[in-house]
Amino acid sequence: MSDLSGLNVTDLHFAYSGEGFCVQVPRLDVSGGKALALAGPSGAGKSTLLRLFTGLLTPNAGKICLGSTQIDLLNHEQRRAFRLKHIGLVFQDFALLDYLTVTENILLPHQFRDGIADTPVRLRMQDLTERLHIDQYVNKRVSLLSQGERQRVAVARALVHEPQFVFADEPTASLDPARGRIVVDMLLEDARKRGACLVMVTHDPNLLPMFDQTVRMEDFATA
Amino acid sequence: MSAAFHLAARYVLRHRIQSALLAGALGLVFALPLCLRVLIEHAQQELRARAAATPQIVGTRGSALDLMMTALYFKRENLTPLPFDALAELRHTKSASAIPLHLRYQAQGAPIVGTELEYFTFRGLHLAAGKQLSRLGDCVLGASVAKQRNLQPGGHVFSSPEQAFDMAGVYPLKMHISGVLAPNGTPDDEAIFVDLKTTWLIEGRSHGHDDLKKDDSVILKKEDGNIVGNAAVRMFNEVTDANLTSFHFHGDIATYPISAVIVLPNDAKAEALLAGQFARSKDKQLIRPRDEMESLLAQLVRLEGFATSALLLTATAALFVTALVFALSFRLRQREFATLEDVGVSRLSLITVKVLEILFVGVAAIGFGLLLLLLASEVAPHLLRWAL
Numbered sequence: 001m002s003d004l005s006g007l008n009v010t011d012l013h014f015a016y017s018g019e020g021f022c023v024q025v026p027r028l029d030v031s032g033g034k035a036l037a038l039a040g041p042s043g044a045g046k047s048t049l050l051r052l053f054t055g056l057l058t059p060n061a062g063k064i065c066l067g068s069t070q071i072d073l074l075n076h077e078q079r080r081a082f083r084l085k086h087i088g089l090v091f092q093d094f095a096l097l098d099y100l101t102v103t104e105n106i107l108l109p110h111q112f113r114d115g116i117a118d119t120p121v122r123l124r125m126q127d128l129t130e131r132l133h134i135d136q137y138v139n140k141r142v143s144l145l146s147q148g149e150r151q152r153v154a155v156a157r158a159l160v161h162e163p164q165f166v167f168a169d170e171p172t173a174s175l176d177p178a179r180g181r182i183v184v185d186m187l188l189e190d191a192r193k194r195g196a197c198l199v200m201v202t203h204d205p206n207l208l209p210m211f212d213q214t215v216r217m218e219d220f221a222t223a
Numbered sequence: 224m225s226a227a228f229h230l231a232a233r234y235v236l237r238h239r240i241q242s243a244l245l246a247g248a249l250g251l252v253f254a255l256p257l258c259l260r261v262l263i264e265h266a267q268q269e270l271r272a273r274a275a276a277t278p279q280i281v282g283t284r285g286s287a288l289d290l291m292m293t294a295l296y297f298k299r300e301n302l303t304p305l306p307f308d309a310l311a312e313l314r315h316t317k318s319a320s321a322i323p324l325h326l327r328y329q330a331q332g333a334p335i336v337g338t339e340l341e342y343f344t345f346r347g348l349h350l351a352a353g354k355q356l357s358r359l360g361d362c363v364l365g366a367s368v369a370k371q372r373n374l375q376p377g378g379h380v381f382s383s384p385e386q387a388f389d390m391a392g393v394y395p396l397k398m399h400i401s402g403v404l405a406p407n408g409t410p411d412d413e414a415i416f417v418d419l420k421t422t423w424l425i426e427g428r429s430h431g432h433d434d435l436k437k438d439d440s441v442i443l444k445k446e447d448g449n450i451v452g453n454a455a456v457r458m459f460n461e462v463t464d465a466n467l468t469s470f471h472f473h474g475d476i477a478t479y480p481i482s483a484v485i486v487l488p489n490d491a492k493a494e495a496l497l498a499g500q501f502a503r504s505k506d507k508q509l510i511r512p513r514d515e516m517e518s519l520l521a522q523l524v525r526l527e528g529f530a531t532s533a534l535l536l537t538a539t540a541a542l543f544v545t546a547l548v549f550a551l552s553f554r555l556r557q558r559e560f561a562t563l564e565d566v567g568v569s570r571l572s573l574i575t576v577k578v579l580e581i582l583f584v585g586v587a588a589i590g591f592g593l594l595l596l597l598l599a600s601e602v603a604p605h606l607l608r609w610a611l
Contacts, residue, residue: 054565108226
């Protein structure tokens with residue numbers, strides 16, 4: 001069985017074709033059970049870096065290892081399979097399917113991976129929705145929820161299959177400070193408890209002390 | 224697969240009105256040529272059967288199609304009538320049985336068919352209630368006529384005047400319903416049958432009135448043994464046991480009109496001889512309904528070909544439009560599919576979702592099309608009856 005603990009990045013270089021902007025990461029290590037905050041101004045490349053870590057973008061050079069798997073060497077289908085199995089993603093725009101209910105959205109990746117959700121998965125979903133205070137909406141279509149509620153559904157979806165890597169792109173942007181705190185607490189607690197690796201993009205300086213490591217994008221991105 | 228099925232089903236159900244409209248349009252477009260085929264198939268069968276059951280028809284020279292439609296479907300085309308003695312001439316040959324038909328009037332929208340009792344035997348028509356025509360002014364109703372108008376033996380039905388404001392024209396006759404025929408799924412169900420003499424009575428060639436010899440108050444004048452009645456003479460518009468004997472015919476019955484004669488030759492030789500005999504006639508014609516019907520159906524099949532081509536072109540266009548609708552829909556949902564890709568859903572699963580969505584709409588369209596087809600086969604007999 002392959003090792004799935006920790007994120008290791010070495011000599012990473014990425015530039016969008018035709019643009020001057022590029023991201024360079026000489027070295028970055030996040031151990032299993034640890035949390036990394038990516039901070040920096042808008043347009044600094046935080047989301048780009050997150051997409052590189054999850055295999056949604058391919059670096060021009062360097063290595064990105066998720067555990068023992070060098071994700072940049074996998075083909076598209078292998079990366080998809082890896083993401084589906086080992087990565088939990090929280091998108092900036094939530095990326096939920098409006099015509100599905102909260103439950104259906106949360107279980108969607110699980111269903112595509114393992115088929116119909118069994119009891120342990122459903123229990124975990126129940127636990128997550130209770131902790132995120134969205135348990136009363138589980139049978140509602142997400143199009144009927146507020147932005148903050150949708151954000152929390154996206155968080156539950158990222159965690160329900162207990163991934164070894166959780167990447168969250170500003171998961172507290174649509175939440176009030178109290179609820180944002182609950183969400184971050186939960187992401188951190190979940191990662192630490194399961195020995196998973198959490199990388200979170202945030203603008204909120206108040207949240208940074210909660211993380212084991214903080215990286216400022218100014219150190220990586222060059223224009 | 225189950226996740227893709229679930230996702231596709233949820234999308235189609237969530238957008239059920241749009242999906243149903245699309246499926247309905249598709250089903251309609253593809254079912255139309257098939258429905259047309261079903262209708263024409265049924266029409267061909269029924270028209271052929273009726274024509275094949277009628278060996279020959281004699282009428283005045285003119286449109287063979289009109290003659291056939293009159294004799295088979297009681298269409299009351301404006302045919303020049305035959306004199307009644309044409310029937311006697313045919314019977315005189317002893318090579319065929321002959322059944323007269325006279326169609327000019329209607330009652331409550333149904334054609335009044337003047338004929339003889341032999342017609343019922345020839346068509347295999349049986350009474351469901353009541354008894355056969357036995358007296359002047361009696362009528363036997365086709366099954367549909369009786370059912371639709373809630374008429375029963377013992378009741379009455381009035382013949383309709385040809386023109387509402389023609390005071391000197393034909394007066395309605397109150398006909399006594401003696402019987403109702405059992406349904407047999409032919410135009411006979413839609414007709415009112417009377418004796419040939421009753422049609423002449425409606426036409427005014429026969430009438431009944433007060434006996435002028437018994438009541439002086441209704442006499443205008445007497446001259447040379449003739450008695451002329453005044454305006455007080457009561458004309459009867461109904462034949463009853465009491466006034467039956469007062470009904471009488473004027474003029475030579477041999478010249479009375481009939482619309483057509485159904486000819487039942489004794490054998491093939493008699494059929495050929497009669498055809499030859501009438502081929503030389505200048506004022507009469509003999510037609511074989513089977514031949515006339517085949518030429519009519521040949522036209523119908525040609526028309527069907529045109530209609531089917533047009534419908535197939537429409538179906539092709541509809542197919543392209545549907546493909547475009549799906550393509551645009553998937554394009555509009557690009558973000559949704561990109562999200563699924565980002566989450567890690569495989570390309571094969573995404574294709575499966577799209578294919579399943581198309582399949583669901585396709586299956587619904589097929590279901591709707593089959594429903595239409597079923598409906599078409601159900602209504603085909605009624606539609607044909609209505610069209611004819």
